[in-house]
Amino acid sequence: PLKLHISPIMSFGFLFADYQRTNVSAGRVFEALDAEPEVKEKPNAMELPNIKGHVVFENVVFGYDPDKPVLKGVDLEVKPGEKIALVGITGSGKSTLIKLIPRFYDPQKGRILMDGYDIRDVKLSSLRKQIGVVHQDIFLFPMSIRENIAYGKPNATYDEIEKASKIARIHDFIMSLPEKYDTVIGERGVTLSGGQRQRLAIARALILNPRILILDDSTSSVDSETEKEICEALKELIKDKTVFIVTQRLSTLKLADRIVVLDDGRVVEDGSHDELMAKNGLYTKIYKSQILGSGGV
Numbered sequence: 001p002l003k004l005h006i007s008p009i010m011s012f013g014f015l016f017a018d019y020q021r022t023n024v025s026a027g028r029v030f031e032a033l034d035a036e037p038e039v040k041e042k043p044n045a046m047e048l049p050n051i052k053g054h055v056v057f058e059n060v061v062f063g064y065d066p067d068k069p070v071l072k073g074v075d076l077e078v079k080p081g082e083k084i085a086l087v088g089i090t091g092s093g094k095s096t097l098i099k100l101i102p103r104f105y106d107p108q109k110g111r112i113l114m115d116g117y118d119i120r121d122v123k124l125s126s127l128r129k130q131i132g133v134v135h136q137d138i139f140l141f142p143m144s145i146r147e148n149i150a151y152g153k154p155n156a157t158y159d160e161i162e163k164a165s166k167i168a169r170i171h172d173f174i175m176s177l178p179e180k181y182d183t184v185i186g187e188r189g190v191t192l193s194g195g196q197r198q199r200l201a202i203a204r205a206l207i208l209n210p211r212i213l214i215l216d217d218s219t220s221s222v223d224s225e226t227e228k229e230i231c232e233a234l235k236e237l238i239k240d241k242t243v244f245i246v247t248q249r250l251s252t253l254k255l256a257d258r259i260v261v262l263d264d265g266r267v268v269e270d271g272s273h274d275e276l277m278a279k280n281g282l283y284t285k286i287y288k289s290q291i292l293g294s295g296g297v
Contacts, residue, residue, distance in 0.1 A: 041124050048127050062108055072264065073109075085256035088263055129208070131212045167233060258271065259272065
């Protein structure tokens with residue numbers, strides 16, 4: 001049965017992150033499960049205790065091809081509860097940087113620390129269960145809405161699922177469906193709009209309640225009015241969490257209290273929106289040419 005195949009997947013909340021942009025079929029995902037992993041867990045790996053969310057990149061160098069580094073010596077400290085936005089032109093390294101946090105890849109040089117622990121020294125499951133991702137293209141299974149929201153935490157109670165859905169502002173829509181939370185999603189069930197899928201992703205992340213949250217272009221595929229509603233839901237989600245935001249939308253950018261600008265694999269600017277605008281550097285250029293024209297305000 002499908003559920004038997006899905007259960008081991010659920011313990012790794014981020015296994016699908018690299019595949020979501022291309023909207024791959026379940027078959028290709030299962031093929032990926034059988035592939036040689038990019039990273040390997042040490043035989044003596046330790047359990048990562050519950051963290052506060054202090055993340056440090058120390059001189060991190062990484063390239064998908066080791067001879068062509070994408071990140072070229074990144075030094076970055078993010079304190080517990082801090083919300084940072086990663087900004088840069090295409091190819092600057094911002095999307096690659098966030099893939100290193102849940103350890104989809106290991107840097108060729110340098111290290112990443114989480115509350116002082118080198119993430120290469122801890123068990124992958126104990127690392128990834130403390131990191132949540134809200135992606136622009138959420139992966140949905142052909143199962144009920146209830147099961148999709150509880151993805152990653154299959155023992156979630158109905159009350160937990162309903163509470164998360166209310167905060168994510170999708171509960172009323174779910175209750176309007178004939179089968180409510182038991183409504184099946186997919187080819188044989190209900191089809192969700194981009195905004196509804198994003199709200200479901202937020203509810204899913206709320207259920208997991210991770211200490212570290214990654215918002216990866218999470219509002220890029222919705223209209224500006226829907227984006228505003230999603231951002232209101234995101235405000236609830238990001239409370240007391242360390243948050244990494246990759247976006248070109250102004251209203252999503254406003255969720256951050258600090259902006260880190262990458263260019264050619266390096267951190268070139270770091271500060272608040274006002275501080276960076278006063279410098280009249282790369283951030284100002286990107287802000288005027290891309291962010292102001294992206295729609296969300």
